[in-house]
Amino acid sequence: MGVRLAFLPCCSLEPHRRNWTLFVIQDANGLRFSADDLARMLVGTGARSGPLYRQLSESLTELIERGELPQGAALPPERALAQALTVSRTTVVAAYQALREQGLLERRQGSGTRVSADRARETVSGLAGDHAASQFLNGPLATIDFATAALPSLDLVADVAAGLTRDDYLRLTGTHHGYHLRGLPALRERIARWYSDAGMPTAPEDILITSGAQQALELVARGCLQPGDGVVVEQPTYRGALEAFGRTGNRLRTVRIDDEGLDVIALEKLLATESPRLVYVQTAAHNPTGVVLSDDRRQRLTRLLDQHEVVLVDDTSLAGTSFDGRPSAPALTTHERLVTIGSMSKLFWGGLRLGWIRAVPQVVSRLAQVRGITDLGSSLVAQEVALRLMDHRDAAEAERRTALPTGLRTLTELLDRHLPDWTWREPQAGASLWVRLPQGDATHFAQIALRYGVALLPGAVFSADGSTDDHTRLPYSLPTATMSQGVTRLAQAWTDYLNRATVDVTLTSAVT
Known part of the structure; x- marks a missing residue:
């Protein structure tokens, strides 16, 4: 059926405390x-069978026991939660009642249902709410896990790791105490050479090794931002970035993306009228849409560094997954206010x-100091494996370049067959398809899908303001x-969802 459109029109070392929580508001009596919000948090919790009210009560119990619903937190009214979960109000009433009988919830006059202060665990308010790591905490969320888009391991990882000998370990352990805050020197040198070979001169002093790209984001947020600083992000954007900037209490503004990536002209207009501290982009391969920033926009974005006092963070974590084989070291340039994030x-x-x-080097040194507050370095064994894997990047990219487009064709053919009204733009990289629902919203639909054994992430979690909830991400x-099984189940869930929506409209019309 062809491609279908889905898009709608530096650093301070002072430690910070989070004073703003994603998706949660603070009122005079505590968190509300x-x-x-609660529907998104409930995905992946509680029982998978039994009466719906019991599944809901066990899910709420789990959130309370984990401290994600803290003492005094206000829960939504029964009718509103029933609508968000696409269940009857009776189901929510029964679940709330069961938890009140257990002493976990209490009804306060004038303030609704709240988590009991007597039984709930104490928690830091900054930890309350939905998190990017939630789907990794308790194992698979459902029979079919469409909530994560992690790539499977390549066989060469095992081959390279198995090649380490006892002499290699002795060399690694016998010459140093084992703490390399900036990273294993040989790995930093190898990554620097990789950038230099791609035409971007880089020295080992320009590289700080981290425990994944998410830690890199956290370091940048803690090291370069203060509470109240303005941050510009793409709309939609990587979920983990929203949480990293949320934890430092930043004011988020958005700039849309289209099939060429970030709308740099819109960004220029925003920078001309406001003074954000930081701009976060994904130029190499965008999560969740798979868009790659066009060359023209890349050049315009680079020029903005000379025109505005702003820190530009380019997250290239998905570099090497583009379908057309473009260079996988796509750093924009070298600039004192450019920070590039990479990942193995x-x-x-x-x-x-x-x-x-x-x-x-000055920024690397400062961020290394920030990192040293909580972490004295990544595993040297993992870094030794990564060092050797750097010599296999071309082979790894070639394998991904074959497998990812094949998987994409399979998924889109399944969607064409079973869900022909769902729409999307063809990705250019990455491992996920950003799909638009023809009606309704993904937060509510995800609850129905879970009952059919498929876990989905609502599009709202990829947005600073929740406005992309007419989308979901499919790996x-x-x-x-x-x-095949997952899309078949989604089609069944979608039919159920539409039927429920029709019943709701009919009942509303009858009442009015």
Whole structure:
């Protein structure tokens, strides 16, 4: 059926405390969760069978026991939560009642239902709410896990790791105490040479090794931002970035993306009227849309560094997954206010937990000091494996370049067959398809999908303001049989969802 459109029109070392929580608001009596907020948090919790009210009560119990619903937190009214979860109000009433009988919830006059202060665990308010790591905490969320888009490991990771000998370990352990805050010198040198060979002169002093790209983001947020600083992000954007900037209490502004990537002209207009501290972009391969920034926009974005006092963070974690074989070291330039984030985990295997920051030496030194507050360095064994894997990047990219487009074709053919009204733009890289629902919203639909054994992430979690909830992200790096079964179940769930929506409209019309 062809391609279908889906898009709608530096650093301070002072430590910071988070004073703003994503998706949660603070009122005079404590935290207050909306129905949609709570619906997103409930994905992947509680029982998978039994009466719906019991599944809901066990899910809420789990969130309370984990401290994600803290003491005094206000829960949404029964009717609103029932609508968000696409269940009857009776189901929510029964679940709330069961938890009140257990002493976990209490009803306060004038303030609704709240988590009991007597039984709930104490928690730091900054930890309350939905998190990017939630789907990794308790194992698979459902029979078919479409909530994660992690790439499977390449066989060469095991081959390279198995090649380490006892002499290699003795050399690694016998010459140093084992703490390399900036990273294993040989790995920093190898990554610097990789950038230099691609035409971007880089020295080892420009590289800081991190425990994955997410830690790199956290370091940049803590080291370069203060509470209240303005941050510009793409719309939509990587979920982990929203959380990193949320934890430092920043004011988020958005700039849309289209099939050429970030709308740089819109960014220029925003920078001309406001003075954000930092701009976060993904030029190499965008998560969740798979868009690659065009060459023209890349040049315009680079020029903005000379025109505005802003820190530009270019997250290239998915570099090496583009379908057209473009160079995988796509740093924009070298500039005192440019920070580039890279990763081994996306291309090779998430279990490596190896990433890096490329910046001028002064910034690297400061971020290393920030890192030293909580972490004295990444595993040297993992870094030794990563060092050897750097010699296999071309082979790894070639393998991804074959497998990812094949998986994409499989997924889109399944969607054409079973969900022909769903729309998307063809990605150019990455491992996920950003799909637009023809009606309704993904937060509510995800609850129905979970009952059919498929876990989905609502598009709202990829947005600073929740406005992309008419989208969801579907991975295409899964086995064909898994994708086929998952899309078939999604089609059944979608029919159920539409039927429920029709009933709701009919009932509303009858009442009015």
